[in-house]
Amino acid sequence: MALTLEQLNAAPLQGAVAMLEGVYEHSPWIAEAALAERPFASLAQLKHAMVRVLAAAGEDAQLALIRAHPELAGKAAVSQQLTAESTHEQSKAGLTDCTPEEFARIQQLNQDYNTRFGFPFILAVRGPRGTGLPRREIIETFARRLANHPDFERAEALRNIHRIAEIRLNDKFGHEPALGNDVWDWHERLAQHSDPGYAEQGQLTVTYLTDAHRACAQRISHWMRESGFDEVEIDAVGNVVGRYKPATEDGKYLMTGSHYDTVRNGGKYDGRLGIFVPMAAVRELHQRGRRLPFGIEVVAFAEEEGQRYKATFLGSGALTGHFDTTWLEQQDADGITMRRAMEHAGLCVDDIGKLRRDAARYLGFVEVHIEQGPVLTELDLPLGIVTSINGSARYVCEMIGMASHAGTTPMDRRRDAALGVAELALYMEQRAGQDAGSVATMGMLQVPGGSINVVPGRCTFSLDLRAPTDVQRDALVNDVMDRLQTIAQRRGLQYTAELTMQAAAAPSDPAWQQRWEAAVQALGVPLFRLPSGAGHDAMKLHEIMPQAMLFVRGLNSGISHNPLESTTSDDMELAVQAFSQLLGQLAAEMD
């Protein structure tokens, strides 16, 4: 019999502790301390209470917890001394069926890892629907994490312990994240379509209007119909648009969605999560035969990443009336114009102008997106409320000094281009750190043709500066550019700085942001606000209607534009629940 939250909330403390036995390996004190916060309104709330107990317990207690875990396929597993939970998990992951080579490899990794970090390697090896991670993936992750910094790896071990606890709690409470699992499966199936050259290597790449891209559109449109959308169409730029009608014909629409194209060798969730989460919520409405005072228009945008053509936000841009027809003559790397690619895909180029939406017919735009950053995962929070999509400016620069002999040029007679850039890099870091929400990055840095014994005469670098408002961004840009000039002057250097991109900030609409906040709080999930450093389709819709975004935690430090991008079906479930809450609140407001 599965536990219920009511039972847990009602039980005497030691009884409740016993109910949570084994959730944290050999460490009942975590549950015991968390239970002081009863009653819990949701499993999510209980989980986070335990996360906070461990965070507050200090490093010694955290290390003790980590060390209370068995090695993967280690001695304890071989001699059958694991807890029941660990045995179950390691067996699901097939770790009891290793080949001799795999077993030997894991033993070596265990040894190396323990030597390096002083604690065992911990990985939540159970995937969604109780399946185990493939052994190959476990071994690859093990090897990759061996190279991490010790501080980081300790935090990563704790995150995995919390994920293990989440899965164990789900088992105890008979909680299956059914909506999250479906969302997970849609991502998995859509990721089977990938462009030639990438598909063969198991990499995900879906660029505008390739065969794989068109197959994705077709599949999404099929799932939308299946989910109960009243109207589904692939529009003139390849957006897949599903409409779930309002209760009355004259009802306005809430627009939502995100993009289904990807970067090259990207992740499965970037963009797509914002299509499938609302799709699952609409399916719930449809299955319950429920209509709201407003319609829901879910748009799977055809293009956001600007990979095949230089035009970005092409899908959302068409809806805001910002599709630039000169883009049609842009050529891809094979010389194929966008117009030809669109005609080849059977899109009606002449109808693009008609895609422009009349903002008066919409309540606003909301977008769900994987965070693509480390904030939520480092705070062990599943969801975050976006306060603004940061404005940004990008520069490609070169510092020019004078190359000279590293041995014979005294320190005070140098015009070292790289040192000028180093000074700017540190200023940029310090200056961005002064602001709330600003970030500054020198992502490209190189002394071209540098030699060990030559003082750098040139140094190329890039600047990527972002802030939650345009005013804050402009102040950051001005300060960094002023400092660049000052440094160059003082060091006798010259420089070039070319602005290659500038995007306005898109602050969230207060009312819509507040709706997301209420939705998240209703789930018992702590409220956390953060700016979005990356651009999103919501940035485009911002030009014609109010918007606000919800972020979902990404694993692996929130890595994105990378195959390691990941999240869990539990977090997906929470996102669907939050979206449904938002719909419910809005309906209540309008009643």
Next chain:
Amino acid sequence: MALTLEQLNAAPLQGAVAMLEGVYEHSPWIAEAALAERPFASLAQLKHAMVRVLAAAGEDAQLALIRAHPELAGKAAVSQQLTAESTHEQSKAGLTDCTPEEFARIQQLNQDYNTRFGFPFILAVRGPRGTGLPRREIIETFARRLANHPDFERAEALRNIHRIAEIRLNDKFGHEPALGNDVWDWHERLAQHSDPGYAEQGQLTVTYLTDAHRACAQRISHWMRESGFDEVEIDAVGNVVGRYKPATEDGKYLMTGSHYDTVRNGGKYDGRLGIFVPMAAVRELHQRGRRLPFGIEVVAFAEEEGQRYKATFLGSGALTGHFDTTWLEQQDADGITMRRAMEHAGLCVDDIGKLRRDAARYLGFVEVHIEQGPVLTELDLPLGIVTSINGSARYVCEMIGMASHAGTTPMDRRRDAALGVAELALYMEQRAGQDAGSVATMGMLQVPGGSINVVPGRCTFSLDLRAPTDVQRDALVNDVMDRLQTIAQRRGLQYTAELTMQAAAAPSDPAWQQRWEAAVQALGVPLFRLPSGAGHDAMKLHEIMPQAMLFVRGLNSGISHNPLESTTSDDMELAVQAFSQLLGQLAAEMD
């Protein structure tokens, strides 16, 4: 009738000023102020007195002097309004014979240069023996200097003005640097031999035992015989050894010399100056039939640069008994072993061991070398005394952080590898600057595969650390390495640092250094001491006998390992005179 220094020294001030009329364009005040220092013992002393007057005159006076000069092939030239001196110089350089295209190009350069710097382009267009620089070279130099920093270019204009004054003074005093001109010509002729693939492009590359290298040896041996050396041979490693015998059979030898191999696409003077300067001095002795109480052994070392094989200082190493026979099996890029290359060149590999010199039969080793650095040229000094050949250590390093999204990773959650390296670079600069004579360089610096919107996860870099003593170098290395560790720890980064080279310092022998100092002062040239940042053959000889070096000014900021490496026949003349002085002093000491 040419002037004499005696006339100048004896004349009343205004008469003397009149004698020096036109040396500095429209600016008699320079000569007038310098004449307060009469009597002058040498032209070199007079020249430097005028250099000091201008240096002390301040920026306004310097700019006025620069602006007193005509443009190259400019309006004044066209309308024949130049001074007699300028007309002569511009015509020698063929600037009066420009093609229409060249003329148009020069006019455009004049205009761009004036716009950028606010003064006319000044270049000493007369080469050695009164020849003019080729027009093509003038135009290339013009275009190159247009890109310089304004501060640097103002100094470069003044340096050219001093060079023009030097040539004009030579004319007035009928002073022809005859020895310097011969040394100049030897360099020119030797530079006609270059390795295949470089020769065709007009580039100078002479690597160990190529056809060009063997032709150089042959030519040097020929010139040595012609100059009156008693014994000349190409030894078992390809060194060309010339011996000028002592007055008595049992006399010891002074060894001198430098290398005749080059780096790829190198300069004409690196190494070779240290062969030809003593050769000219010995020729003087021979022509006067003079024998000294000691013999002179001039060695043109076959290999110093380590270009074809990894072994460096192969030529001087053979003389100190440090030829490592395992080197013989090293292969070049084409798979040819050193042994095979030596046999192909007819060298007696078995005799290499016999090349080892008995230090008891030598007084010491001196070496003349182009500075390969900016110190002398920036101080307008033709010669410098080397205090020590710096000890050095080189590292190739990598900083490892964690790549993440530039937009979504807050500043306080980054593990930016490049910022850690930037911090180290600035520390390294500041730390080396604390020492007298230490230098530290990060010559290689790169974020591999960096993207504008990705926080750098890796950053590769090099460190080249040098100091006049091993103790000072070790302290520098330790501090930089400690800081590397501190930075990595604080920023949560990891790193690797591989020591790829370490060389002990070779302080000059005090007695020999003092002989160079006396020799330079005897010429009326100001005394200036500096460490050598680069390694030299003297470093190897240092292992078995006392040594000291003399540096000769390099033009173009002292650039080396580059076709722009340059000096003048006047500086070469002074070097030969200094070398002869040193021989004379030593003879006097021994008498």
